[in-house]
Amino acid sequence: MRSHPNAPTTLARSARAQGALYAAAAILLAGVAWLLKPLAHWIVGLEWAPMRGPAKLLVSIPEPWLTVSLVALGALAGTALIFLDSLELTSVTVSGERVILKRADHVEEIARERVGHVFREKDRLVLLGLKGEEIAREKCDLNARRLAAAFTEHGYAWAVGDPYEDEFRIWFPKTPELPELANALLAARAEAMKSSGSGDSVKELRRELARIGIVVRDKGRQQYWRGPGRR
Secondary structure (H helix, E strand, C coil), rough: CCCCCCCEEECCCCCCHHHHHHHHHHHHHHHHHHHHHHHHHHHHCCCCCHHHHHHHHHCCCCCCHHHHHHHHHHHEEEEHHHHHHHCCCCCEECCCEEEEEEEECCEEEEEEHHHEEEEEECCCCEEECCCEEEEEEEECCCCHHHHHHHHHHHEEEEEEEECHHHEEECCCCCCCCCCCCHHHHHHHHHHHHHCCCCCCHHHHHHHHHHCCCCCCEECCCCEEECCCCCC
């Protein structure tokens, strides 16, 4: 909240919304876990089926402990899932002097004079520099209208999408227009994208590319790139 027009604007997921997500995820996964009971009974009844041993162990638990355990574990998994997701979400503070992006484990301050355009791309808030270079890309589920209002109120250029959209080109190994380092980083990123559990490596390689002026966009497993904007 702001006490006067020039005060910073802070946007973050509300405690009410966070609580609603916890409840929804807990109920949903508790229901999914409860469905494991008839599934386990069905698997045990087959002459041969994968996971028949674990299924037998599961149905050997007497009632009501089986149902109670499954529902409790499902609810716990749901709340854990939302908790882990919340650690990656970003709160945004906007003022006429700076933008502050804050996650559970990271705080980044970006001076106003560095920012060219701001926009939402799916579930990411993206800040571009004055030459179109990417200076921030953070997971953000905040309402796009509220974000647009906050940034425009403080004098930032909010865009509906990437203003340099038309400049993206598909990447292929040893793209001649790219320097050797950029091709090497994109090749490493393409390999990392093939492996599950390599999300951190993919993000870090994107940041390394941004440091040398290359902006990356993913469409499925294919990478698209552009250099600094020419507008």
